[in-house]
Amino acid sequence: MLDVQYRLKQAGLRVTHSRMAVLKLLEQQGDDLTIKQIYQKLHVQHQQLSLATIYRVVSDLVDAGLIASYQFHRAEAKFNLPDQSKKQILHIQCSALTSNQQAQFLQSLQAVFQQFQVNLMQLEIQESA
Template identity: 35%
Template sequence: MARDFWSAELRRVAERLRQSGQRVTRQRLAVFTALARLGGHRTAEEIYDVVRAQHPDVNLSTVYRNLDLGVELGLVTQTDLGGGVRRFELVRAERHHHLVCQQCGAVFELEDDLLEPLRAALRERYGFVARMDHFAIFGTCSACWSRSRAAGTRAPA
């Protein structure tokens, strides 16, 4: 089942590459395959380690170029979940975002439909059509907030 899912995802990636006039190369497929198999939000270096194991001739700059192309084509999302490190994820059918706790580093998924009122307000008030594909909102999780309140300290707002 999981193998069929990733095969379908990689066929979708290959089709999108072709539609945009890009070649479907061995290196490109290796990068997107590694990203799909790793799942989640991965650094270019993590992806590179997987690709290099099977394709020693592929270098880190090739991984970055293909990830950047994936972002440009809407196949891959790029997010900074803290620490200034770009993380990449293969785009899923449903958009999602993240809440990142600056105290403990926990990351929680945020459903896209919660952002629709913001999109509507931006369109109405500013005439701006926001592209909110994937991003992180930083703050304090409930567990850290509770701990700080119990300790009598103030958690950052």
């Protein structure tokens, strides 16, 4: 849930129940879904969102780059999360840092990513045993 909220905030979108519900549903699905399929699946999960709301939410999420839209010929547009295989992982290993040093390091790392227009999707810090 926190990951979904973080991605919405990073994309400059307000965290709403509707946006979170659609994003979580698309994370759980392996197949691309049409707007109507999204509506039906959310309805089965007792998410009472109107079809118009789902159209607006999906449009916002596509514009923000959080979900991808696919349309083949005259078929209905289908939506899913962008292809995860195109994402790259950067693994940095460093010596022990104090919490103050860690905060400074993360700030400088984020500044470098912004400078090169790299979209930082997730940041995870693991301490070795």
